[in-house]
Amino acid sequence: MARYEIRLSGAGGQGMILAGIILAEAVLDEDDLNVTQTQSYGPESRGGASRAEVVISEDIIDYPKVIKPDCLLCLTQEAFDKYGNELKDEGVMIVDERIDTSKADEKIKENILSLPIMKTAIEDVGMRLTANIVVLGVIDKYVKQIDSENLKNAIKERVPEDTVELNLKAFEYGQKLAK
DSSP states (O other): OOOEEEEEEEETTSOHHHHHHHHHHHHHTSTTOEEEEEEEEOSSSSSSEEEEEEEEESSOOSSOSOSSOSEEEEOSHHHHHHHTTOOOTTOEEEEETTSOOTTSOHHHHTTEEEEOHHHIIIIIISOGGGHHHHHHHHHHHHOTTSOHHHHHHHHHHHSOGGGHHHHHHHHHHHHHHHO
């Protein structure tokens, strides 16, 4: 693995920035890996575009942003429309089931994993705001460079103390979705 790139995209308020930070912090506990995390969001605090990027490498990271993602998450149609055709050939794209992926390039369509992320957060976990942690549970299956326990520890460190159990439940639901 020379370089592994992850882009998390959605709308402001969906927790993409926090999910990116958690992913990056989980990598810090991995031996012999370097990591960078960058983020951007629209001028709106909620509802505008939001993106977090994580680059993982055994080598020195000379450019901290994602060039072409190995793992791309799109939680909104706007995010898919903007980034949906940016994926490495062997990459995986994770989208919420509500997203229309019919306009994706044919070679990318076979790498799209459409899952009920928002539905799981709302109906199974019981809180819409945990969708970002459900996503981390799904990503756990595909990003082999990060140990599950390190992800759980990073979640515990970053979420409010009174929501740790709920967020760990969301992580486990995400892992189940990925199977």
